[in-house]
Amino acid sequence: MNPLEALRNLGPGSPPPPEVRQRVFEQVLSAAAPINVDHTQGAGPAKEGIELLARVPFLRSKAASLLGAWLLGGGMGATAYGLLRPPEVRVVYQPAPMSSVVRPATVIPEAPPPNFVKVRKSDESSRAVSAGDQRPERRPNSEVSTTRGVSLLQRERALLDTARMQAAAGEAELVLGVIKRHREQFPEGRLAEERDALEIQALLTLRRLPEAQELARSFHDRYPTSLLSGAIEPALLP
Amino acid sequence: MARTDFTVVFRDHFGYVWGTLRRLGVPARDLEDQAQQVFMAVHAHLDEYRDEYPLRPWLFGFAYRSASNYRRLARHRIERFGVVVEAVSGTQSAADQLIAREDLDTAELALQRLDLDRRAVLLLHEVDGNSVPEIARALEIPLNTAYSRLRLAREDFQLAYRRISRQRGGNESA
Numbered sequence: 507m508n509p510l511e512a513l514r515n516l517g518p519g520s521p522p523p524p525e526v527r528q529r530v531f532e533q534v535l536s537a538a539a540p541i542n543v544d545h546t547q548g549a550g551p552a553k554e555g556i557e558l559l560a561r562v563p564f565l566r567s568k569a570a571s572l573l574g575a576w577l578l579g580g581g582m583g584a585t586a587y588g589l590l591r592p593p594e595v596r597v598v599y600q601p602a603p604m605s606s607v608v609r610p611a612t613v614i615p616e617a618p619p620p621n622f623v624k625v626r627k628s629d630e631s632s633r634a635v636s637a638g639d640q641r642p643e644r645r646p647n648s649e650v651s652t653t654r655g656v657s658l659l660q661r662e663r664a665l666l667d668t669a670r671m672q673a674a675a676g677e678a679e680l681v682l683g684v685i686k687r688h689r690e691q692f693p694e695g696r697l698a699e700e701r702d703a704l705e706i707q708a709l710l711t712l713r714r715l716p717e718a719q720e721l722a723r724s725f726h727d728r729y730p731t732s733l734l735s736g737a738i739e740p741a742l743l744p
Numbered sequence: 745m746a747r748t749d750f751t752v753v754f755r756d757h758f759g760y761v762w763g764t765l766r767r768l769g770v771p772a773r774d775l776e777d778q779a780q781q782v783f784m785a786v787h788a789h790l791d792e793y794r795d796e797y798p799l800r801p802w803l804f805g806f807a808y809r810s811a812s813n814y815r816r817l818a819r820h821r822i823e824r825f826g827v828v829v830e831a832v833s834g835t836q837s838a839a840d841q842l843i844a845r846e847d848l849d850t851a852e853l854a855l856q857r858l859d860l861d862r863r864a865v866l867l868l869h870e871v872d873g874n875s876v877p878e879i880a881r882a883l884e885i886p887l888n889t890a891y892s893r894l895r896l897a898r899e900d901f902q903l904a905y906r907r908i909s910r911q912r913g914g915n916e917s918a
Contacts, residue, residue, distance in 0.1 A: 507843075510901070512848055513866070513871060516767075516848055519767065520763075534780055536786065674829070
């Protein structure tokens with residue numbers, strides 16, 4: 507006999523004993539009775555709603571399962587990102603108030619511009635403590651101050667740049683005039699060393715050697731380690 | 745089908761479920777418990793049954809899941825099957841009946857050597873005569889999977905049948 511033919515001829519098999527059949531039937535009905543009560547009384551509108559949803563073809567499809575999994579994954583990812591992302595840092599521009607035309611300070615003016623400060627986003631609400639307020643308290647001092655955000659050092663440098671350009675153009679007299687102005691405005695200026703060197707060079711150009719030599723000696727005494735010593739050295743030569 | 749028809753379902757198909765469970769590897773000592781579980785599940789889901797489909801593949805699905813769960817328990821993995829062979833025609837001679845009985849016995853043993861998934865498909869198709877789409881619906885598997893399982897089940901079954909025949913020294917005719 508062919509194997510598959512033998513298989514087809516197997517038939518239903520031996521029947522179960524009648525007493526077993528009766529026993530199983532009674533046990534099923536007795537066990538199912540509480541289930542019936544639960545089905546009819548316990549579920550109520552919730553069960554009807556679930557059954558109604560289950561009848562919608564899309565909700566029973568694999569696409570619905572995939573969509574649900576995708577949405578769930580996206581939500582979990584967004585939550586994880588919100589919890590784990592580093593704090594955001596933004597640079598906030600704060601214009602300086604017009605009232606601070608002359609603002610005393612003891613800090614070195616070459617520090618980063620005071621109107622750009624790093625503020626954590628979470629601290630934005632408490633920006634009452636702003637960059638201006640965080641600066642050290644400044645004492646009245648004519649040496650360094652600001653005028654519309656331009657420091658005195660910058661004004662000093664602008665004057666000396668003018669003098670330097672005039673020196674390069676051979677206008678030594680004009681150089682001395684600018685230097686005189688600088689000395690009047692900034693008697694204790696931070697660029698006094700450079701100013702004095704320029705003055706000596708201008709005097710040398712004008713062949714005013716005695717004045718140049720006197721100033722050169724004074725310069726040497728005042729700034730013995732100056733990098734500008736080389737520039738005034740010709741005045742010290744015999 | 746109304747819930748009140750459970751009695752009819754039980755009366756007409758208890759034997760079928762009983763035989764199916766046995767062929768799916770449930771040993772005789774546990775057949776009663778497993779049959780009870782199957783019919784409890786049938787009772788709970790009878791409202792879901794749709795009349796346009798045949799009832800037996802639907803019942804087979806419950807028996808298959810019950811047998812599958814039964815086999816997952818470690819203590820049930822070692823099987824001992826008592827082969828019960830019947831359905832031998834009364835018109836055959838004694839020698840023919842003996843040969844036929846041996847063939848059926850071999851078929852039962854070969855069936856027990858199949859993987860449960862393939863065995864279920866083979867039983868539904870070759871013994872119960874269900875179409876592959878009906879099998880796919882009953883076992884809740886894709887149609888292509890059902891076709892694939894049937895092809896593999898046939899191959900496995902024929903191989904097992906021939907091996908058992910050779911071990912018995914009998915003459916196989918395939």
